[in-house]
Amino acid sequence: DSGVTQTPKHLITATGQRVTLRCSPRSGDLSVYWYQQSLDQGLQFLIQYYNGEERAKGNILERFSAQQFPDLHSELNLSSLELGDSALYFCASSVDSNRQETQYFGPGTRLLVL
Amino acid sequence: QKEVEQDPGPLSVPEGAIVSLNCTYSNSAFQYFMWYRQYSRKGPELLMYTYSSGNKEDGRFTAQVDKSSKYISLFIRDSQPSDSATYLCAMSSAISSGSARQLTFGSGTQLTVLP
Numbered sequence: 001d002s003g004v005t006q007t008p009k010h011l012i013t014a015t016g017q018r019v020t021l022r023c024s025p026r027s028g029d030l031s032v033y034w035y036q037q038s039l040d041q042g043l044q045f046l047i048q049y050y051n052g053e054e055r056a057k058g059n060i061l062e063r064f065s066a067q068q069f070p071d072l073h074s075e076l077n078l079s080s081l082e083l084g085d086s087a088l089y090f091c092a093s094s095v096d097s098n099r100q101e102t103q104y105f106g107p108g109t110r111l112l113v114l
Numbered sequence: 115q116k117e118v119e120q121d122p123g124p125l126s127v128p129e130g131a132i133v134s135l136n137c138t139y140s141n142s143a144f145q146y147f148m149w150y151r152q153y154s155r156k157g158p159e160l161l162m163y164t165y166s167s168g169n170k171e172d173g174r175f176t177a178q179v180d181k182s183s184k185y186i187s188l189f190i191r192d193s194q195p196s197d198s199a200t201y202l203c204a205m206s207s208a209i210s211s212g213s214a215r216q217l218t219f220g221s222g223t224q225l226t227v228l229p
Contacts, residue, residue, distance in 0.1 A: 002157065002159070004157075033217075042219055042220070042221040042222065043158070043202065043219040044219075045216050045217060045218075056216055058216060090157055090158070092157075102160065102163065103160065103217065105150075105158045105159070106157050107156060107157045
C-alpha cells in the first residue's frame, strides 16, 4: 500500500458525460501528479500540482482539468467523454516537486466510456 | 521515435533465472532513472531509482545506467513467480530548483516467471 488513495475504483459512463476522479496523496506529500494509462499509449503524464498550484502540464486534453485543494487532495475532471478516454487513471504523489524520482502511485481508477 | 524505448515482451523465464530488462532513450538531458513494477490492475510501484551513470543494488535487484550508450538495465537475480509483473522504466531530467520534472515512461515489459 503506497498511501495514495483514489476513488472511485471503477467508473462506467456514456459518451458526452462528465466525471470527477479523486485522489488523496500520502501524508506529508505536497505534489500530486495525474497519469493516463492505455494499452496503445502506455503511461502518459497529464498534469502536476504542487501545494495547490499547477506546476507542469503534459499531454492533457482541453476537455480535462484538475485542481488541488487546500487539504492537498486533488480532483481530475473529464468532460465531453469519448470512447477513447477509456483508460486507467493514476494519481501519484511526492514530497516536493523536485523529488519526482520518488513518486508513489495510487491504485488507479478504471474508466470505461460506452 | 519515442524518447524512451522498451521491449514489450512478453518475457517468460523459469524460476531462479536471472532476468535482464532494458530501456534505451534518446534525450541526453535525462539524469534520473527509475524502475517501476506494476502488477495486473494495480498502480506502479517504485522499485529503484538511480542518478546519472553507475550501478545500484537492492537485494535481488540491480539497476544499471550507461549514459554514454543511453541505455539502462534492471537485473533480477533468483527470479520468483511473485516477480511476474510488468516492469516500467521511467526517466526525468534535472532542472533548476523550483521547477518541475516530468517522468517519461517506457511502454513496459511483461515478465512471467514460471514455477
